[in-house]
Amino acid sequence: MRTVRARVTILVSSAVLSLSTVVGPAVAAPLPDGPGTPAPAAAPSVPQHIDTRTKSTEPVYDYANAIRESVYVDATMDTDSDGENDEIAVDIVRPSETALTGVKIPVIMDASPYYSCCGRGNESEKKTYDGDGVIRKMPLFYDNYFVPRGYAMVGVDIVGTGRSTGCGDVGGRDEIQSVVDVIDWLNGRNTAHTASGQKVLASWTTGAVGMIGKSYDGTLANGVAATAVPGLKTIVPISAISSWYDYTRSGGVPYSDDYMPWLAGYVGHDSAACDEVRGELGDNDDDETGDYTSFWAQRDYTANASKVKASVFITHGLSDYNVQTNHFSQWWSALSRNNVPRKLWLGLEDHVDPFEFRRDEWVDELHKWFDYWLQGLQNGVMKEPMVSVETTPDVWRNYRTWPAVNRPLPVPLAAGKLGAAGKGSVTVTDDPELTEDDIVADPTQVIAGRQMFLSAPLAAPLRVSGTPSVTLRLKSDSATTPVTARLIEYGEAQRYTGIRRTDDSTCEGSSTDYDDSCYYTVEKLTAQSDHGIVSRGWIDAAHSKSLTKPTPLEPGQWTTVTVPLRAQDQIIPKGRILGLAITLSDTEWTSPNDTGATIDIDVAASQLNIPISSGHLTAPTKPQSIQVEITTPTQRPNLHDPKN
Known part of the structure; x- marks a missing residue:
């Protein structure tokens, strides 16, 4: 009805x-x-x-x-x-x-x-x-x-x-x-x-x-x-x-x-x-x-x-x-x-x-x-x-304006930690079979093909307002490789999942029998979950310095690659944990382009750049235990459906 x-x-x-x-x-x-049209009055x-x-x-x-x-x-x-x-x-x-x-x-x-x-x-x-x-x-x-x-x-x-x-x-x-x-x-x-x-x-x-x-x-x-x-x-x-x-x-x-x-x-x-x-x-x-x-x-x-x-x-x-x-x-x-x-x-x-x-x-x-x-x-x-x-x-x-922050805060990385300066390097080998569910699950565990960096529980709400990015000093065994970054917030909450059309309508203007002004309303859907994606980003490492003239990587030589994430404005509540996941190719969200590369990341010269207008990030002082339950597979949206 x-x-x-x-x-x-x-x-x-x-x-x-x-x-x-x-x-x-x-x-x-x-x-x-x-x-023959009469002149208007x-x-x-x-x-x-x-x-x-x-x-x-x-x-x-x-x-x-x-x-x-x-x-x-x-x-x-x-x-x-x-x-x-x-x-x-x-x-x-x-x-x-x-x-x-x-x-x-x-x-x-x-x-x-x-x-x-x-x-x-x-x-x-x-x-x-x-x-x-x-x-x-x-x-x-x-x-x-x-x-x-x-x-x-x-x-x-x-x-x-x-x-x-x-x-x-x-x-x-x-x-x-x-x-x-x-x-x-x-x-x-x-x-x-x-x-x-x-x-x-x-x-x-x-x-x-x-x-x-x-x-x-x-x-x-x-x-x-x-x-x-x-x-x-x-x-x-x-x-x-x-x-x-x-x-x-x-x-x-x-x-x-x-x-x-x-x-x-x-x-x-x-x-x-x-x-x-x-x-x-x-x-x-x-x-x-x-x-x-x-x-x-x-x-x-x-x-x-x-x-x-x-x-x-x-x-x-x-x-x-x-x-x-x-x-x-x-x-x-x-x-x-x-x-x-x-x-x-x-x-x-x-x-x-x-x-x-x-x-x-x-x-x-x-x-x-x-x-x-x-x-x-x-x-x-x-x-x-x-x-x-x-x-x-x-x-x-x-x-008053947007973004709230024009200069993102540099957040240092350490092995497994976000918010503390580390030493040495960590390694990522491309695994094109990894799904996003695989990547965000078990964030405290070692998973081949993924490097995860975790913050301590937030001591106060954190407002992310602007465009995050990740700067990585890395060396590769290949002339290029895609690099993928995900910023994740962990913690139980009701999160937005989409909309659904209802049977109710509102009428926004005048109507005729052949062109009515009435349209169905929608309701917002939420679901209880233990994590949410704050932002994603991808780059081909050879294009990091120029999109017009790519520079092939010299295998075994250190270089700096910046992965731009997507703009966001989100208030992350107190007690949540932020995670930064680094992988290489991404066959769910991008066209298959795996190179089978392996990269080393110099954590001391790498960082997350995050625009925050309130709150701050610190690294955990002791090992954390985060339980993530994936109950339904994440469905990659049809990114380019013209009807959308």
């Missing part, structure tokens, strides 16, 4: 009702600004949807009678080499009342490759069209909620996907340019037409655009912001990629092989021309070397963070091993260095939209954010705390 908790506010004045009666259901043509000084008292937009427009239109924006490239420039399919839902009164409105845009192949949101909604090919249902709640409040919702099929022509290049210049072309049209710098060829202007909009989207969609928002395209005022990337190199590999260690051409085929058109483009993706991805090349530099948006003019509201899950946490942290750091106005929400969750795990607060905050940046309403949203972090399920703390 689907029970509904309504969260809908409808404010319709008699004036709006009379307009709705006159306008009637929206149709595909004639379009506003098209031939003079725009009021204060639009009806703006409440000057509350400094907020209000839902005064009739969603059922909104204008729904589908247009094709003329792209500036010919990616399928057919001799004609590509066309980018754009679907729009906007208030009919503002069109009649001459009120120009801003745009909320979700550009995506997923509208046809996979769907959006937890319920995998796809676009649907009427018999004339005009948008009928737009996925997600954005149009239901924001169109009555004086916004246009724009869904863009990026080049090579959905109803757009051409071939996509997976985060490259062509996909980003296809979105820029749409923003240019919204600002009068480009052209568009209907399916029948009728020219369409976008004079109904102010040209102010806010991009939003999860995963690939949010990634596109990052990439477009890095072009500094005029008109883009803000972006809201949710669990988004900031560098495709770091999405497909870690320091030269691949997560999977031939991913880029596979993803292009999964979301794109089935054509010989696109097969050729995908072949080029495979030829240029350097899976064989793991090197960072110009191919990856083109898809590294952090490199152009200095160009970002839009504000940025980032949300990310601290358990996300699809788009891992280094993506938000390196993007956030780059934006910080360039003083970009920004905000950050970090949840405990994995690859999950905050609409699912913090719905009421998310909708309210998103509303204020767009009102401020797109409608110019001084509602105080930028005076709120910059950072909000979920510390335990459904418990959030606000912070």
Whole structure:
């Protein structure tokens, strides 16, 4: 049974009702600004949807009678080499009342490759069209909620996907340019037409655009912001990629092989021309070397963070091993260095939209954010705390900035100990059969293929806030080897394990019989366990000094290798024990790349670098006994499932 908790506010004045009666259901043509369309009335000084008292937009427009239109924006490239420039399919839902009164409105845009192949949101909604090919249902709640409040919702099929022509290049210049072309049209710098060829202007909009989207969609928002395209005022990337190199590999260690051409085929058109483009993706991805090349530099948006003019509201899950946490942290750091106005929400969750795990607060905050940046309403949203972090399920703390610590604390290593300086060396021989369960189990025992370093029980809570790393002075008997590090906390607790959809729904905006605003809620799942992974990290030792020009190791010679772990913000309670596990290849989380190497680690010249803002680490003074019971095998997530 689907029970509904309504969260809908409808404010319709008699004036709006009379307009709705006159306008009637929206149709595909004639379009506003098209031939023969009456000129709109003079725009009021204060639009009806703006409440000057509350400094907020209000839902005064009739969603059922909104204008729904589908247009094709003329792209500036010919990616399928057919001799004609590509066309980018754009679907729009906007208030009919503002069109009649001459009120120009801003745009909320979700550009995506997923509208046809996979769907959006937890319920995998796809676009649907009427018999004339005009948008009928737009996925997600954005149009239901924001169109009555004086916004246009724009869904863009990026080049090579959905109803757009051409071939996509997976985060490259062509996909980003296809979105820029749409923003240019919204600002009068480009052209568009209907399916029948009728020219369409976008004079109904102010040209102010806010991009939003999860995963690939949010990634596109990052990439477009890095072009500094005029008109883009803000972006809201949710669990988004900031560098495709770091999405497909870690320091030269691949997560999977031939991913880029596979993803292009999964979301794109089935054509010989696109097969050729995908072949080029495979030829240029350097899976064989793991090197960072110009191919990856083109898809590294952090490199152009200095160009970002839009504000940025980032949300990310601290358990996300699809788009891992280094993506938000390196993007956030780059934006910080360039003083970009920004905000950050970090949840405990994995690859999950905050609409699912913090719905009421998310909708309210998103509303204020767009009102401020797109409608110019001084509602105080930028005076709120910059950072909000979920510390335990459904418990959030606000912070002034992130990370709390910019200089990680160096923690020395000794044989079997974390927090004490040692002497001599320890040895690790690659064992590709080791699973993560094997690695974290029996931490006080000697296990071939693993070196474990343990702290004493924490004397006070420890807040890890930032990006840990491990610096190892090592020598190898091989020219290279992967090196894997895991930071683990031991101690009994209820720990977050995921989410599950319930039978309850909430409604976030206005509905029609063909596009309702109601979505299932989720519940968070926890389980009692005796350990949790704080962070993981991988690097190919030859790539430690340069991702562009790897340096093969000289067998038997000492060198320094730094393993970057994933960013984290976690409060570890008093009494817990921290463990650092070092292994070599990792066939669960990365593509098999074992070399059979053996390394020696000089513990005196090695250390854990951990960003802690409170508490401290000490080494145990006597042997410890830690019991770890693995009751179910750890399932490696599908790191790159497009539906996620």
